[in-house]
């Protein structure tokens with residue numbers, strides 16, 4: 001079975017489980033993002049911090065000059081600490097607290113992506129008290145279903161996110177009227193792990209027709225933030241280690257109709273960090289069940305919850321075995337039946353102590369880790385650093 005290149009000898013003395021980050025792959029990815037986005041005039045890329053807020057990863061991304069997309073005050077602080085400029089920080093989320101809004105105003109971030117009329121009024125009031133004007137975009141719910149898992153669609157009318165079409169004109173007029181906010185543009189985000197470019201074409205078409213209908217009523221639309229959501233190939237991490245950024249940015253260049261000079265903001269999370277992260281674990285026991293064979297490993301849903309909550313697929317490789325493949329259910333030690341990484345996986349024969357690589361785990365892995373069952377948070381090691 002084809003395996004990724006991992007420094008297995010360096011892993012040997014380390015306590016498992018831990019996250020291993022390939023910083024060279026991260027840098028190649030970031031260079032590719034910079035290069036592909038340069039083909040779209042006005043493109044500004046913001047990294048979605050929630051995908052991975054490990055300080056080493058954040059610093060690397062900040063050093064490329066990208067902006068940051070944050071969904072909490074804590075993420076704004078993490079981004080600033082890592083070196084992201086406040087002028088490149090955008091702040092989204094349906095439930096921004098007063099403290100978070102105050103903090104964001106003090107730091108001088110570039111944009112509040114506002115999700116309701118109620119939130120707009122609170123931002124206006126807090127900005128007034130602080131003697132500031134808050135730059136705002138309105139997050140529109142475009143009622144588009146991305147072809148992805150139902151827990152990660154965000155752009156459907158039934159989702160909690162954004163302002164729906166019927167209310168948009170009213171909220172936009174309110175934004176133009178209020179004294180302490182400045183209307184800057186419209187924001188969209190339709191979901192995650194999107195591989196079908198037609199979903200993004202549909203988003204572009206929605207944005208184009210919305211701009212037209214707002215213009216007819218004499219309303220501005222400002223600049224455009226198309227959100228994130230570009231998917232990666234979880235099946236073949238060794239062949240396809242960088243997402244198709246060319247196709248992605250080409251789609252927006254071709255289908256989004258904007259007046260010259262209009263900025264287009266992107267908020268990419270998964271596609272930037274997922275491939276460079278691997279969860280490394282050891283086999284604790286091989287257990288022969290009545291109908292199935294289990295590889296019980298020392299990593300669990302507390303380090304990587306995506307399989308448990310989204311039934312997400314991560315390729316698993318045995319790094320220390322070359323024996324013929326056998327079929328395993330790869331499971332963790334946590335007391336939940338959903339603590340399963342992969343069922344019926346064909347993996348090189350496992351023995352106690354073997355090192356297992358759970359691939360493409362750099363996004364929504366470490367950042368979603370928990371301490372359930374009193375388990376410690378996973379440490380991280382990096383390809384560049386001696387360990």
Ligand SMILES: *Cc1c(COP(=O)(O)O)cnc(C)c1O
Nearest residue numbers: 048189192228229267268269270
């Ligand atoms: C989560 C999120 C993103 C990033 O999504 P990815 O699928 O990781 O690219 C971008 N924008 C907003 C508003 C988000 O909530």
